[in-house]
Amino acid sequence: MSEPTAATTVPRAVDVAVGDQLPGRTIHVDRERLVQYAGASLDRNRIHWDERFATSVGLPDVIAHGMFTMGSAVTVVSDWAGDAGRVVEYGARFTNMVVVPYEGGADIEVSGVVKAVDPETKRVTVELTATAAGQKALGRALAVVRLD
Amino acid sequence: MPVNADFQGRTYPPTEPYRVGAAKIREFAEAVGSDDPVHTDVQVARARGYADVIAPPTFAVLIAQQCDAQLIRDPEAGIDFSRVVHGEQRFAHHRPLTAGDVVIGTLHVDTVREAGGHAMVTTRTELATEAGEPVCTATSTIVIRGGE
Numbered sequence: 043m044s045e046p047t048a049a050t051t052v053p054r055a056v057d058v059a060v061g062d063q064l065p066g067r068t069i070h071v072d073r074e075r076l077v078q079y080a081g082a083s084l085d086r087n088r089i090h091w092d093e094r095f096a097t098s099v100g101l102p103d104v105i106a107h108g109m110f111t112m113g114s115a116v117t118v119v120s121d122w123a124g125d126a127g128r129v130v131e132y133g134a135r136f137t138n139m140v141v142v143p144y145e146g147g148a149d150i151e152v153s154g155v156v157k158a159v160d161p162e163t164k165r166v167t168v169e170l171t172a173t174a175a176g177q178k179a180l181g182r183a184l185a186v187v188r189l190d
Numbered sequence: 191m192p193v194n195a196d197f198q199g200r201t202y203p204p205t206e207p208y209r210v211g212a213a214k215i216r217e218f219a220e221a222v223g224s225d226d227p228v229h230t231d232v233q234v235a236r237a238r239g240y241a242d243v244i245a246p247p248t249f250a251v252l253i254a255q256q257c258d259a260q261l262i263r264d265p266e267a268g269i270d271f272s273r274v275v276h277g278e279q280r281f282a283h284h285r286p287l288t289a290g291d292v293v294i295g296t297l298h299v300d301t302v303r304e305a306g307g308h309a310m311v312t313t314r315t316e317l318a319t320e321a322g323e324p325v326c327t328a329t330s331t332i333v334i335r336g337g338e
Contacts, residue, residue: 069223075221078220078221079221079222081217081221082214082217082218082220082221082222082252083218083221083251083252083255084252084255084256085251085252085255087271087274088272089272095272099272099273100335107276108275108276108279109248109251109276109279110221110222112248112279113218113221113222113224113246113247113248113251114222114223114224116224116246116247116248117222117223117224117225117226117246120224120226120246120247121226125226125228125238126224126226126228126229126244126246126247126286127228127238127240127244127286129247129283130282130283131280131281131282131283132247132248132280132281133278133279133280133281133329134278134279134280135277135278136275136276136277136278136279139275185247
């Protein structure tokens with residue numbers, strides 16, 4: 043494990059080891075946030091903000107954009123790496139829907155662990171876990187960051 | 191209506207140029223909760239060696255989904271947008287998308303397949319500058335849920 047670092051300190055590849063845990067976070071998502079993401083991303087699919095429409099096509103309720111979950115989860119990696127531009131690869135499967143009820147919204151718990159370190163290229167692979175209501179929202183969520 | 195398997199292997203013509211704007215980057219970063227100032231403060235971005243503020247790692251989906259729309263809205267493809275769920279997304283960044291970039295997306299339909307009563311379509315959008323410099327490869331799998 044690396045020593046705990048101040049927010050201004052960024053890890054170097056040589057200091058990172060497989061198994062290191064990244065600082066996790068809880069991401070709260072509610073209808074307001076989904077409308078914000080819909081506008082920002084231009085993904086205005088009604089299943090993400092219109093409950094009546096979502097249930098009419100067989101969904102339990104409004105669901106979060108998979109890309110909202112993916113995009114917010116990677117902040118765990120980019121903040122740890124010290125620069126969002128260091129994320130050179132990122133992929134995930136959307137394994138379970140994040141249901142976002144009108145009342146209370148939902149919480150997504152995100153954690154990250156180092157899975158691989160390449161000392162030559164200084165590329166570090168982080169696996170993210172994002173869980174909402176006890177179910178994994180992302181599967182095989184891997185981000186590759188280029189460190190110094 | 192089933193998805194038209196003949197679309198596998200199809201490449202669409204390059205899209206109209208998309209100009210990456212600082213305001214859109216800020217809006218997107220706020221929506222996914224990325225508070226790295228590299229998205230909003232040009233001085234910070236330049237100090238890190240970028241020409242201007244850079245986009246969060248998943249911003250490219252905004253452009254890629256506009257490219258995907260060519261397929262989804264193609265009546266001959268047979269895709270019911272109301273039944274579309276995002277299955278998987280990947281990004282390979284050749285460099286960060288930066289404010290001021292003018293990029294063109296070329297959409298490739300890599301696979302069209304049926305599984306468990308659903309159709310799955312994997313597309314790949316190659317984003318490059320007008321001069322032809324590769325910026326990002328965005329790969330997306332959508333699931334078109336089968337009817338009852």
